Amino acid sequence: MIRYRPFELHTHTVHSDGDFTPAALVQAAHDFGCAGIALTDHNTDAGMQEIYEAARDSLLPVIPGIEWTTYYGHMLVIGCQRYVDWRFAKPDTIDDYIADVVASDGVVGIAHPFSMGGVLYTGGFWEFQVQNWERVSYVEVWSKGENDTRVENERALAWWTGMLNQGHRLALTAGRDWHRPDEKPRLCALTYLGLLDGEITPDMVKDALRRGRTFVTFGPTVAVEVRQDGRCFGLGDTLQAGHTQMTVSVDETARKSCWQQWEIRPEAVRLTANGTMVREEPYTGQPICFAFEAEEGWMRIELLGSHQGGQGNRELLAMTSPIYVHSCS
Numbered sequence: 001m002i003r004y005r006p007f008e009l010h011t012h013t014v015h016s017d018g019d020f021t022p023a024a025l026v027q028a029a030h031d032f033g034c035a036g037i038a039l040t041d042h043n044t045d046a047g048m049q050e051i052y053e054a055a056r057d058s059l060l061p062v063i064p065g066i067e068w069t070t071y072y073g074h075m076l077v078i079g080c081q082r083y084v085d086w087r088f089a090k091p092d093t094i095d096d097y098i099a100d101v102v103a104s105d106g107v108v109g110i111a112h113p114f115s116m117g118g119v120l121y122t123g124g125f126w127e128f129q130v131q132n133w134e135r136v137s138y139v140e141v142w143s144k145g146e147n148d149t150r151v152e153n154e155r156a157l158a159w160w161t162g163m164l165n166q167g168h169r170l171a172l173t174a175g176r177d178w179h180r181p182d183e184k185p186r187l188c189a190l191t192y193l194g195l196l197d198g199e200i201t202p203d204m205v206k207d208a209l210r211r212g213r214t215f216v217t218f219g220p221t222v223a224v225e226v227r228q229d230g231r232c233f234g235l236g237d238t239l240q241a242g243h244t245q246m247t248v249s250v251d252e253t254a255r256k257s258c259w260q261q262w263e264i265r266p267e268a269v270r271l272t273a274n275g276t277m278v279r280e281e282p283y284t285g286q287p288i289c290f291a292f293e294a295e296e297g298w299m300r301i302e303l304l305g306s307h308q309g310g311q312g313n314r315e316l317l318a319m320t321s322p323i324y325v326h327s328c329s
Helices: 022-031 048-056 094-103 150-165 202-211 256-262
Strands: 002-008 036-039 062-070 073-078 107-110 138-143 171-175 190-196 214-217 221-228 231-233 238-240 242-251 265-273 276-282 288-294 297-306 315-320 323-326
Touching: 022 036, 022 048, 048 062, 062 202, 073 202, 094 107, 107 202, 138 150, 138 214, 150 297, 171 202, 171 214, 190 202, 214 221, 221 238, 221 297, 221 315, 231 238, 242 265, 242 297, 265 288, 276 288
Parallel strands: 002 036, 036 062, 107 138, 138 171, 238 323
Antiparallel strands: 002 190, 062 073, 073 107, 171 190, 190 214, 214 315, 221 231, 221 242, 242 288, 265 276, 265 297, 297 315, 297 323
């Protein structure tokens, strides 16, 4: 059985440019309601042994990773079985390096593709010229906190949507890009991964990312079940074009102690297909059912609402990775 569990997949410690000790990061992730984290220090895995030891007593799984930090973009490499040298990757040779990571059982994700950086921070903007996108598993569509990188995240969402419209299969994630304790509480999204029941392992996390079993949320969780011709499908799956029934359930209790201070209120559930809204229904606390003719391409669910008592301007509260649709013709 697949169960979705909350992860933070983009973190840093004192072993690169973070202020967290590995033990402090584990504690902060535990307090934020994470079921596991990936440690992705910049260009090093030096903190892995220390964080494994720190996480042992808390039983918080830690997945090995590195954030490749270059002048041409930042790339998250998760669960690679050996170190792949990033230093000589150039925009027109990145495919060779990605192939090496994948051959070493690693998962590749694009970090904050439109981060503008600053005087002392370069390369956050994605400029690598990927030719084979089949080897890239996901895009970090939401980065940092809700108000920290709004314009950059809007550009990332539009770019990811365009990539899906071009036929690429890319899951989405949220990355807090967590470097240090917050001076004051801030609203940050988490990535939920669809994992098999049982002890969480790096292989389970990598499988979820590869298969596109992910959704991101600032608070409430979403569950999506699609039925077609007596068969059941979920996030990342592929179904045939034609009559489709979808049920969307929203859970306002998951991790509520971590986000209730922002007064998050779901207001509507939207079905988007191939970049266009298909249906939108008001959220009443009950599961929402859509019946429609699925067309070739992709579709995702978006949860809209308000937070901090805001009125009028609805925000995206949660969003799923795609379900894909194949036409027989």
